[in-house]
Amino acid sequence: xxSNTFEAPLVADLSSPSPxxxxxxxxxxxxxFPGTLxxxxxxxxxxIAGGTSVPLWYADDDLQGVDAxxxxxGFSYGDYLRAGAISRFAPLMSRIVDAxxxxxxxxxxxxxxxxxxxxxxxxxxxxMIRNDHLKFVxxxxxxxxxxxxxxxxxxxxxxxxxxxxxxxxxxxxxxxQATLDMLEAEGRVAFRYVGHNxxxxxxxxxxVTNARGNVVGLMPHPEHAVEPGFGPDSTGQGPxxxxxxxxxxxxxxxxxxTVVNGGTRA
Amino acid sequence: MxxxxxxxxxxPEILDPQGKAIVRALPHQGITAFTGVRQGKRFELExxxxxxxxxxxxxxxxxxxxxxxxxxxxxxxxxxINDATSTEA
Numbered sequence: 001x002x003s004n005t006f007e008a009p010l011v012a013d014l015s016s017p018s019p020x021x022x023x024x025x026x027x028x029x030x031x032x033f034p035g036t037l038x039x040x041x042x043x044x045x046x047x048i049a050g051g052t053s054v055p056l057w058y059a060d061d062d063l064q065g066v067d068a069x070x071x072x073x074g075f076s077y078g079d080y081l082r083a084g085a086i087s088r089f090a091p092l093m094s095r096i097v098d099a100x101x102x103x104x105x106x107x108x109x110x111x112x113x114x115x116x117x118x119x120x121x122x123x124x125x126x127x128m129i130r131n132d133h134l135k136f137v138x139x140x141x142x143x144x145x146x147x148x149x150x151x152x153x154x155x156x157x158x159x160x161x162x163x164x165x166x167x168x169x170x171x172x173x174x175x176x177q178a179t180l181d182m183l184e185a186e187g188r189v190a191f192r193y194v195g196h197n198x199x200x201x202x203x204x205x206x207x208v209t210n211a212r213g214n215v216v217g218l219m220p221h222p223e224h225a226v227e228p229g230f231g232p233d234s235t236g237q238g239p240x241x242x243x244x245x246x247x248x249x250x251x252x253x254x255x256x257x258t259v260v261n262g263g264t265r266a
Numbered sequence: 267m268x269x270x271x272x273x274x275x276x277x278p279e280i281l282d283p284q285g286k287a288i289v290r291a292l293p294h295q296g297i298t299a300f301t302g303v304r305q306g307k308r309f310e311l312e313x314x315x316x317x318x319x320x321x322x323x324x325x326x327x328x329x330x331x332x333x334x335x336x337x338x339x340x341x342x343x344x345x346x347i348n349d350a351t352s353t354e355a
Contacts, residue, residue: 081332082335086332119337120335129276129280132281134283172283174338176279176337200281
């Protein structure tokens with residue numbers, strides 16, 4: 001029988017002090033484009049991780065001094081032309097590209113549609129095309145963290161398996177053979193699908209990083225696996241009480257700690 | 267009024283899931299002559315006045331920077347169409 005004794009709050013109590021008081025000063029910008037869906041979940045993930053989320057508007061020209069940026073999922077501009085193709089030209093994207101490429105190497109995470117925007121902006125190699133089976137897919141997806149040297153994955157152990165939700169229509173990662181060989185040789189595949197390739201991605205690639213490790217994109221949604229009661233029904237270790245999977249949380253804490261450590265990885 | 271047509275196709279080495287679905291569906295209509303289908307995109311850029319070489323160059327730039335993604339697509343055609351029917355009306 002289910003032993004739901006409500007010993008732990010079902011909803012994260014954001015008023016309580018964060019587990020690591022040094023993280024609250026880290027400000028992470030969450031960009032909203034027309035058609036973005038998951039900006040509020042991404043902001044909540046940052047707040048639960050102990051940082052401070054800052055809403056950013058795509059048409060602005062100012063990053064408001066944030067320490068890191070997340071491009072959340074959704075269907076910006078209705079996926080017209082190509083997913084992420086029009087968003088890439090938003091005024092704020094120029095600032096984000098400059099900050100990501102600067103000496104300070106600002107951490108940038110693109111989730112789902114955000115990943116597509118990062119490839120269109122040439123911050124990450126490759127591209128995403130229609131799922132090979134042509135259907136929208138929505139499932140809890142097992143991933144392997146392949147690279148723990150990035151700003152967003154430092155708290156995981158190499159080879160660690162996690163479970164986070166996946167939901168996309170254009171999730172098939174493609175690139176030319178030379179790029180694929182380069183990504184594999186340089187360890188720049190950050191996440192790989194395990195057990196089931198849900199969209200036909202080359203080499204089961206679920207996420208990649210740039211050479212410096214500050215820019216990461218992934219198709220699945222770690223921000224939907226940060227809060228007990230509202231996540232997947234399993235973790236990398238196995239089944240858990242309904243909705244208690246929080247395997248995605250360490251992605252956000254990793255970035256906060258990277259910023260606190262002055263850019264060196266957590 | 268003139269139009270500039272831009273045709274964009276998926277690169278030959280990139281899978282085209284939509285084209286594959288179409289080629290598999292054609293035989294259900296009794297159409298069996300085709301062994302492969304590739305699906306691309308056609309854009310029509312409208313121009314007031316004459317299409318100068320400069321306007322055409324701008325169209326090529328738009329095709330390369332926004333209308334196509336060079337990672338997965340090729341611009342295979344940029345040509346001018348002068349609408350024969352659009353005389354003074």
